[in-house]
Amino acid sequence: MAIIPGAFTPIRDNMCVDYRGSKTGRVRSWEFVVDGETKTIPLKAILAVNDADSYVECELAGLGLIQASSYTLSSYLENGALKEVLQAYPSYPRVVLILYAANWHQPRRVKVFT
Numbered sequence: 001m002a003i004i005p006g007a008f009t010p011i012r013d014n015m016c017v018d019y020r021g022s023k024t025g026r027v028r029s030w031e032f033v034v035d036g037e038t039k040t041i042p043l044k045a046i047l048a049v050n051d052a053d054s055y056v057e058c059e060l061a062g063l064g065l066i067q068a069s070s071y072t073l074s075s076y077l078e079n080g081a082l083k084e085v086l087q088a089y090p091s092y093p094r095v096v097l098i099l100y101a102a103n104w105h106q107p108r109r110v111k112v113f114t
Contacts, residue, residue, distance in 0.1 A: 015064040018048035019055050030067055032089040067091065 019028045027048055029040045046064045049055050052072060059066040060081060076082040 014043070015046040016043040017055060017058040017064040017066050018045040019052075019066070019068075020048040020050045022050040028067075031091045032086065033092060034089055038092060069093075 016030070020026065021028065027045075030043050031038050031040055033039075043065070047058070049058060052068070055066055055068060056072060056076070058064065059068075060076070065085070070077075073082060077084060
């Protein structure tokens, strides 16, 4: 793990909310892109949740920083409920896989991706 000086010093002093995968139980790491490389930054978590809605609600309630996708937070950023920090250090997009059995009925929301 690399130590990243400068811009990350202030957020290390803030509490965050961790996101714990519901399938694996593992806490998702906080990753940022610095000079083209992904760096993991350890932060102090006040709690961990395993639901995306709860994750956002924790941030809206002021419990701590979160790192979530832009599509999840876009409406809150646009209306000023949330403010993005560390814009100069984004994270790489996470891969999303959508699988369904070919012989099952395909839901409409899956058809959007096919």
